[in-house]
Amino acid sequence: MHTFFKDGSTALHNAATTGLVESVRLLIEHGTNVTIRNNDGSTALHNAATTGLVESVRLLIENGTDVTIRNNEGRTALHNAARKDQVDVVQILIENGCDIYLPDSDGDSPLHIAAKNNSPQIVRYLLNTDCDPNIINTKTNKASDSAAFAILTEENCLCT
Secondary structure, eight states, X not given: OOOOOTTSOOHHHHHHHHTOHHHHHHHHHTTOOTTXXXXXXXXXXXXXXXXXXXHHHHHXXXXXXXXXXXXXXXXXXXXXXXXXXXXXXXXXXXXTTOOTTOOOTTSOOHHHHHHHTTOHHHHHHHHHTTOOTTOBOTTOOBHHHHHHHHHHHHTTOOOO
16 A cells, blocks of 8 residues: 655655645555655654644544654654744644654754744744753753744844
């Protein structure tokens, strides 16, 4: 049932990425493995989280996708959603047990990722979930420093 594309993706990866929810549903009903990974170690959930496709994310989780699976960079779907400012997806992933403190291979938590990518909505959301702003990555950077910078940038409060 698994046909692989050049990048190792399956039809499920592609359907989840493009928002073809009915195709995702049919593929799952016909036995497609929801945790199969492409060449970079990403599952269909990683892809759906990156593109912010809430319905695909929910469907994949409801059908057994493990929200804690990490890709080759050590990132979960939560890291991807945080990087792309997908607030609704971040909320769903956290509600379904995704670890807000899990570091990627660079030691960055989802808060670090959101802050570095100027995603103030995600930064605020994570801080409101009691995420520790003093988390330090492997470069000894605090998430709070990056988060403060992201919020100041959004509010146009930077000194020049």
